[in-house]
Amino acid sequence: MSFKENQEYQTVGNAFSDDPMITCRNVDVFYADKQAIFDVSLDIAKNEVLAMIGPSGCGKSTFLRCLNRMNDTIDICRVSGEITLHNENIHSRETDVVYLRARVGMVFQKPNPFPKSVYENVAYGPRLHGLAETKSDLNEIVESSLRRAGLWKEVKDRLEQAGTGLSGGQQQRLCIARAIAIQPEVILMDEPCSALDPIATSVIEELIDELKQQYSICIVTHSMQQAARVSQRTAYFHLGKLIEIGLTDDIFTHPVHELTEGYITGRFG
Amino acid sequence: MKIQGEGHIFKRFDQEMSHLHSVVLDMGKLAVQQLADANGTLEKADVDAAHQVITNDARLNALDIQADNEITNIIARRQPMAKDLREIIAVGKIVADLERAGDEARKIAGLTIRFFKTSENPPRQEILEDIYALSDFVMEMLTMSMKSFDDLDLALAGNVLNDSLKLDNKLQSTIRRLSTFIMEDARNVGHFVDIVLGIRALERFGGHAKNIAGHIVFIKSGEDVRHAGLEDILARIQA
Secondary structure, eight states, rough: OOOOTOOOOBBBSSSOOOOEEEEEEEEEEEETTTEEEEEEEEEEEOOOOOOOESSTTTTTHHHHHHHTTTTGGGGTEEEEEEEEEEETTTTTTTTTTHHHHHEEEEEESSSSSSBHHHHHHHHHHHHHTTOOOOOOOOHHHHHEEEHHHTTTHTTTTOTBBBGGOOOOOHHHHHHHHHHHHHHEEEEEEEEETTTTTTHHHHHHHEEEEEEETTSEEEEESSSSSHHHHOEEEEEEEEEEEEEEEEEEETTTSSSSSSHHHHHHHSSSS | OOTTSSSSSSSHHHHHHHHHHHHHHHHHHHHHHHHHHHHHHHHTTOOHHHHHHHHHHHHHHHHHHHHHHHHHHHHHHHHHHHHHHHHHHHHHHHHHHHHHHHHHHHHHHEEEEEEEESOSOOOHHHHHHHHHHHHHHHHHHHHHHHHHHHTTTTTHHHHHHHHHHHHHHHHHHHHHHHHHHHHGGGGHHHHHHHHHHHHHHHHHHHHHHHHHHHHHHHHHOOOTTTTTTTHHHHHHHOO
């Protein structure tokens, strides 16, 4: 089956939620003249994990980066359409991008702790955003964030050691602790386990399951097994288009669109 | 980018699925052959051949285990999704149905031994005609189920489901006809129970063919119709 970039399309499945944290409507993304995302509309619900899957170059990471305006850092990138967080347009002139990125935290493919101590990696954000009035408050935030990231027991005796000295899996959990320390509402994860071994991956996946009690999570992953394990809904992207979105249980057992079927059964990729 | 229809990105996966598919088809042929052979032993009153049919059931059991092992390996190695997942789940159930269909064929061979081992008062072939007719019918049902599996042909699966309704009617009329033999000659009473048990085995054989047709519906549509009414399933197939 062929599927061309300029072809009209309609997303299969219900992309919307009755209780959305983030809403995206008719989102297009261009890198200079090249369109990377085509008319994507979807919601991310409260306390859900939405997995975005698709072949390399399908635009899932580009779309993810729209959600906290990380694409603003790319000069040639232009985003149109409407994206709201709690009914507030994230592209309005009043939006403070630094504050937006605190509310919509991000965890990247490669763990990227600051070249500072474990403690400072987590304390940096709350201090910047004025979330702690006293040193004691800050200590509490650091401890609770590391606990929620499942890292406290492993690092409590070496908080002053460099974050970059931790193992890959620990570094990634440190980055998650850093993201949740500033009390975000949404956490974006861009292939957070691709550099980790299966044990470290399973720890992060357990963590994602716990974190969804408090946050909405949107995860881009190349591992369909991971998408099936951690998410409640799954969105399939192809050539910049949102082809199908639905309950993960449905997408991985009887997808509707043949492109989704072809991708998740390994008929192309 | 490989596109759909060109096969799996791992050729080995296609090979493994294809091999499993052929094992299932072999099981289907063997189950039908077992029932045909069992009928032959009844017709010829050949007790030795009946023992051979019972011995041959081990081949079906071995294929059942082989298929289960292949299924386990594919799941462990490939983590199939969507249609592949549905197919592998359904195949697990199909092989169980085929193995049990073989068990029912074995019961018909058991009748031969029971009726003809001592040769004292064996039943007249006339009384056994219904067993042959029903056997032909359920063998055709299973053959059609396996063709439906091979081609993933929903229409054919629908035909099998329709035939299962016909089978119910045939069973009722068979029991009625057998009753007349008893009324004609009381010496037939001793055979009546055995023949009814044989008919029950054939009913189950046909039931397995019907189950397999339901599994084809699951593979194709993702709908589990095991506990749905026949008319409901047929309506869904037509939709």
